Amino acid sequence: LIALVSSSAFPQGHVDDHELAQMLPCDWVRWDDDTVDWSKYELAVVRSVWDYPLRRDAFLSWSRTPVRVVNPHPVLSWNTDKRYLAQVARAGLPVVPTTFIVPGHALSPPKGDFVVKPSVSMGGLDAARFGPEEHDRASQHLAAIHRTGRTALMQPYMASVDRDGETNIVYIAGKYSHAVRKEPMLVQGADALSNIAGSFAVSATEPSVSERTIADRTIRWLSELFGTLLYARVDLMTGPSGTPLITELELTDPLLSFRFAPGAAERFASELIAQLQGARIPARA
Ligand SMILES: Nc1ncnc2c1ncn2[C@@H]1O[C@H](COP(=O)(O)OP(=O)(O)O)[C@@H](O)[C@H]1O
Ligand SMILES: [Mg+2]
Numbered sequence: 001l002i003a004l005v006s007s008s009a010f011p012q013g014h015v016d017d018h019e020l021a022q023m024l025p026c027d028w029v030r031w032d033d034d035t036v037d038w039s040k041y042e043l044a045v046v047r048s049v050w051d052y053p054l055r056r057d058a059f060l061s062w063s064r065t066p067v068r069v070v071n072p073h074p075v076l077s078w079n080t081d082k083r084y085l086a087q088v089a090r091a092g093l094p095v096v097p098t099t100f101i102v103p104g105h106a107l108s109p110p111k112g113d114f115v116v117k118p119s120v121s122m123g124g125l126d127a128a129r130f131g132p133e134e135h136d137r138a139s140q141h142l143a144a145i146h147r148t149g150r151t152a153l154m155q156p157y158m159a160s161v162d163r164d165g166e167t168n169i170v171y172i173a174g175k176y177s178h179a180v181r182k183e184p185m186l187v188q189g190a191d192a193l194s195n196i197a198g199s200f201a202v203s204a205t206e207p208s209v210s211e212r213t214i215a216d217r218t219i220r221w222l223s224e225l226f227g228t229l230l231y232a233r234v235d236l237m238t239g240p241s242g243t244p245l246i247t248e249l250e251l252t253d254p255l256l257s258f259r260f261a262p263g264a265a266e267r268f269a270s271e272l273i274a275q276l277q278g279a280r281i282p283a284r285a
């Protein structure tokens with residue numbers, strides 16, 4: 001039996017995962033439900049756990065449960081704080097230029113529009129876009145993030161997103177599966193986003209050759225770090241020089257957009273069934 005792991009706002013998971021759920025012997029289970037006997041599950045697959053940003057420690061300690069969790073705890077621990085982007089850049093992969101601002105430090109914005117967002121976040125929560133004349137408003141937003149003890153990221157706003165959106169490339173068990181285009185989420189002059197998980201527009205797309213090359217390289221690098229990941233989503237935006245840049249690696253709770261990719265939910269399900277069978281083989285002493 002498989003636990004598909006969700007949260008109180010999505011007790012039966014996100015609609016995008018429903019086709020997958022129908023193909024599996026599974027229950028939807030909230031990660032923070034104290035009444036759950038996790039030992040009845042052979043695998044816990046992290047899905048719509050979209051309330052962890054403000055409770056990251058509790059979520060990470062849950063992910064150390066004796067039940068096998070995928071993606072596993074070390075991946076979740078690394079991936080739930082965007083400070084990993086510095087390591088991705090050091091590995092020579094192209095990343096959206098990112099400055100980390102820890103509490104106590106001030107903003108020195110780049111020229112043009114820029115984004116300030118918490119390093120622990122998802123679904124655009126507390127992300128906001130500012131114009132060059134909005135230094136004060138941006139500093140107030142930074143201060144609000146810092147007041148809650150969080151580190152912030154500042155990035156130039158990738159103008160291409162307004163026209164082309166971003167490209168999300170999904171890999172299942174280390175193999176390319178499909179890609180979607182996601183519409184822009186941040187409007188200049190608007191307040192920071194509050195939790196809107198799942199409410200943005202996506203559509204099927206075919207990644208360009210350079211997007212595919214960068215995403216493939218990223219997945220190879222990740223598998224050297226962590227072994228083959230059951231699921232991974234590489235999110236790319238086009239930089240000012242026209243090359244794709246990594247904006248984030250979604251290894252925790254990505255919407256995988258199965259609805260836009262015929263066959264993808266089946267691929268994911270058969271990979272899980274294979275892992276279930278593997279899980280039954282007793283470990284060698
Ligand atoms: N540097 C940026 N340039 C353009 N848009 C951005 C940038 N950073 C974030 N965004 C917008 O905000 C959304 C949420 O930010 P993202 O970095 O994907 O964090 P998360 O999905 O973890 O909340 C993105 O999908 C994108 O629309
Ligand atoms: Mg994102």
